[in-house]
Amino acid sequence: MAADAAGAIGPKLKDAALAALVAIALTVPILGMETVPGPDGRLTLDFHFHLVAIAAVLVFAGRLALSLLLRGRQLRPSGRSGAVAEFVSRHGTWFGLAGIAFALVLPFMPFASRYVIDVATTIVIYVMLGWGLNIVVGLAGLLDLGYVAFYAVGAYSYALFAQWFGLGFWICLPIAGLLAAIAGVLLGFPVLRLRGDYLAIVTLGFGEIIRLVLINWHEVTGGPNGIADIPRPTFFGFPFTRDPGEGETAFHELFGLEFSTLHRVIFLYYLALFLALVTNLFVLRIRKLPIGRAWEALREDEIACKALGINPTxxxxxxxxxxxxxxxxxxxxxxxxxxxxxxxxxxxxxxAIILAIVVLGGMGSQIGVVLAAAVIVLLPEIGREFETYRMLLFGAAMVLIMIWRPRGLLAHREPTLTLAGSTGGTGTRGGGR
Amino acid sequence: MLEVEDVVARYGAIEALKGVSIRVRAGEIVTIIGANGAGKSTLLMTICGNPRAASGRIRFDGRDITDLPTYDIVRLGIAQAPEGRRIFPRMTVLENLMMGAVPTGGAHFEEDVERVFALFPRLRERQNQRGGTLSGGEQQMLCIGRALMARPRLLLLDEPSLGIAPILVRQIFEAIVALNRERGLPILLVEQNAYQALKIAHRGYVLASGRVVMQGTGRELLADPEIRAAYLEGGH
Incomplete structure (x- = not known):
């Protein structure tokens, strides 16, 4: 036993030394050098090599302690993750309904401050974006690194149409969706033949092109200054203001409530929730239609799809x-x-964040996206107290999650089709008559 | 039924088919045998339009299909069980079969599934299992079943015996014969297992270096001493 431990300490020391070397390489520019204005106003470098030494010693000790504590065991993917994912997706309807019920009552819970509702709205929006991107990445298997471009097209469409023509939100919404879809087809055409890494690079470029167009097309987009005074939402024509204009009725007057700025926040939350649920219903439905199955088949094998009469374009x-x-x-x-x-x-x-939500959730999983969006939005929020180290914690948490669940939080895929009256074979004699 | 006339096909600079002519008549099993790299699989792929024939014509039921896109050729009634099976591993057996039904729009789905299950009872037992968890032989059954879901008028099979346990090879060949005898489905079968293929085929072509070097009935080719020496020695 003792001999074993002694024999194994050599490689562990080596491993720890290696980690310390990496730490030195990383911390020399980050901790070891600081630019300070010199006496003549020019920048000079200050060196703090003692900080680098401390970091190296800490990493060495930490790595050694970790490998001694874990002994033979490794950080390993959780063995039960498959079973949990299967359970959740088999009872997906119940988890889904419970989640929706919770989301519906959230603004009226005792802990629901303005801050909580704001964060919840952000989560819901990321859930919706995740579900949208899930169509492209999770179902059709097309790696898209430029999804934000469509988000931008939608945002600018609403802003510009509202400003130029005074159109309301509900009229602009389908226009924005249509314009974004056209942008999607415009991106789709040139990348039809690409897949994997190549597709990712081109979509990345597309996202940047849209952003650069927004910056440089001053006359229309206002360039880097953006667009201000975008009309705020109204409750079907009743604005959320304290003093509505002549002949207008404000939301709080309509319902005889005391004016509160919270009304608008809650309304926005429900609006986001509504849009997200529409997205979800749409995706759930389309997965069971021929086009949805064709997406999944395309992700699995494009050549087979062609041989089966599917038009991949x-x-x-x-x-x-x-x-x-x-x-x-x-x-x-x-x-x-x-x-x-x-x-x-x-x-x-x-x-990157939206893609991370899809991947972290388990490609193609609807509930997984909700969990992942909550994790990704909440982690930095919880970490706010750590200030500068917030993003460091965020990164570490992501790495740990991916070690624990390499295929995403919920990677189980529920079949879209079963024959009526069959129990189906799980290897035994099921399905016979 | 199917006429391939003097077809040339290339992969880049490599000429894989150098003027091949074959024919499949109604109700026939026709086999194409030949060594590795003779162009057998290329010929099947070219019939489906991928790669496209560089010259020559391909006609199906008198209609020129040489320049049609693959998915249109499939919709005309030519179904393919491609080389390497290419089933969808993460989708269930039933979902795989559903994908085969794309050209019919999923009409008569349950009836067609029943017919596939009657042909390959194993698939019924495995209907809700994911394709990737099936054995090689079961995957081949699924691959053929998936092609049948399109209600084809001509079935192209590319090496259905490749890498499969002998007992399953026999089952699959029996199913091929049954399809042909009972439903009159014409089949174009590419095989390396020349003995098995020639035994069930009405006619056969021998392909070498992108050319048809010999043709005849299955029995004639089986009896031919050259063929015996080149393709059948120790092959059964």
């Missing part, structure tokens, strides 16, 4: 267009919620 373009449409809806909502949009809101990091 149309199938891919519909996936791009429908995925983009929901991105456009979400963008419209974003614009009316913020009241101000600029290209800053539509950077690559947004695409």
């Amino acid at each position: 149309n199938t891919k373009l519909t996936a791009f267009a429908l995925g983009a449409m929901f991105g456009g809806f979400a963008g419209s909502f974003f614009a009316t919620r913020q009241g101000f949009i600029s290209p800053e809101s539509f950077t690559f990091i947004e695409s």
Whole structure:
């Protein structure tokens, strides 16, 4: 026993030393050097190599302790994750209904402050974006790194149509969806032949092109200054203001309530929830239609699809267009919620976050997306107290989750089709008559 | 029924077919045998339009299909069980069969599924299992079943015996014969297992280096000493 431990300590020391070396390489520029203004106003470098040494020693000790504590055991994917995922997706309807019920009563819970509702709205919007992108990435298997472009198209469509023509939210919503879907087809055409990494690179470029167009097309988009004074949402024509204009009735007057700024926040929350549920119903339904199954088949094997009489061009373009449409809806909502949009809101990091939600949730899983969106929005919020180290914690948490559940939180796929009256074979004699 | 006339097909600079002509008549099993790289699979793929024939014509029921896209060719009634089976691993057996029913729009789905299950009872037992969990032989059954779901008028089979346990190979060949005898379905069968293929085929073609080097009835080819030496020695 003792001999075993002694024999094994060598490689562990080596491993820890290696980790310390990596730490040194990383911390020399981050901790070890600081630019400070010199006496003549020019920047000079200050060196803090003692910090680097401390970091290296900490990493060495930590890594060694970790490998001694874990001994032979490793951080391993949880063995039961498959069973949990299967349970959740088999009873998906119940989990879904419970989730919807909770979401519906949330604003009236005792803990529901303005902050809580705001965060909940953000989660719901990311859930909707995740479900939209799930069509493209999860179902059709087309890796899209530029999804934020459609979000931007939707947001700018609403902002511009509302400003130019004074159109309301509900009229702009389908227009924004349509324009985003057209953008989706425009992206889809050139990338039809690409897949995997190549597709990812081109979609990434597409996202950047849209952002650069927004920055440089001053006359229309206002350039980097963005668009301000976007009309705020009204409750079917009744504004959420304290003093409505001549001849107008405000929301609180309509229902005889005391005026509160919370009304609008709650209304926005329900609006987001409504849009998200529409998205979900749509995706649940379409998965069981021929086009939805064709997407999944296309993800599995494109050549087989062609041999079965599926037109891959149309199938891919519909996936791009429908995925983009929901991105456009979400963008419209974003614009009316913020009241101000600029290209800053539509950077690559947004695409990355939405994609992370889809992957973390388990590609193609609807409930998984909800969990992942909650994790991704809440983690940085919870970490706010850690200030500078917030994103560090966020990164560490993501790494741990992916080690624990490499295929996503809920990676089980429920079949879309069973024959009536059959119990189906699970390897035994099921299904016979 | 199917006429392939002097077809040339290329992969880049490599000429895989150098002017091949074959015919499948109504109600026939026709087999194409030949060594690795002779162009057998290419010929099947070219009939389906991928790769497209660089020259020559392909006609199905008198209609020129040489320049049609693959999915239109399938919709005309030519179904293919491609090489390597290519079933959808994460979808269930039933879902795989549903994908085969795309050209019919899913009409008579349950009736057609019953017919596939009658042909391959194993698939009934496995209907809710994911395709990737099936054995190689079961996957081949699924692959053929999926092609049948399109209600084809001509079935193309690419190496259905490849990498499959001998007992399942026998079952699959029996099913092929049954399809042909009972439903009159014409079948174009590409095989390396020349002995098995020639035994059930009405006629056969021998392909070598992208050319038809010999043709005849199944029995004639089986008896031919050259063929015996080249393709059948130790092959059964």
